[in-house]
Amino acid sequence: GIQVEQSPPDLILQEGANSTLRCNFSDSVNNLQWFHQNPWGQLINLFYIPSGTKQNGRLSATTVATERYSLLYISSSQTTDSGVYFCAVYNYGQNFVFGPGTRLSVLP
């Protein structure tokens, strides 16, 4: 089945810093999403981005489907950005597969 890798596994930032999270996948996909799991366990949709670039406030994402990777950019990080960021991919017939996540800690 499709393999999903995320890097880095852990990231510690000072408030106000910028960061880039990466998601690599091993096969072509029909769907790619980024999620944020907050410290209370809630999974929040960030982006539906099977290809191209999207922006939402301080967050933006880019997926280069032909090269099988996606990037999530967080600018001017805030303590509320802390949590785990997951990418998930969908390949028809294989279902949604989640990466292992990047754990982000933003320090005040």
Add this chain to the structure above:
Amino acid sequence: DSGVTQTPKHLITATGQRVTLRCSPRSGDLSVYWYQQSLDQGLQFLIQYYNGEERAKGNILERFSAQQFPDLHSELNLSSLELGDSALYFCASSVGGRNTIYFGEGSWLTVV
């Protein structure tokens, strides 16, 4: 609010018991997915239903079963519970696989 409703939010039960977790998908969504997340672990896909029929199966134990009813709500049944079944169980829904998937807030299960 994602529009996906899960009940109960928290559940504590003893080993050997059976529990049922319930999920109501977003209005209009035909696909329902169940995921398990153990402590500090990733999300493990359990099973997917589409419009009442099983569509895909992941790492779901034989002690676990699920179904999707005609009104599209779904239930995950966990039986002969073991300590290792303690986890956060998520339900998610989507129109289809190419569409955005939305997660409920999860059901925290603690087996003692």
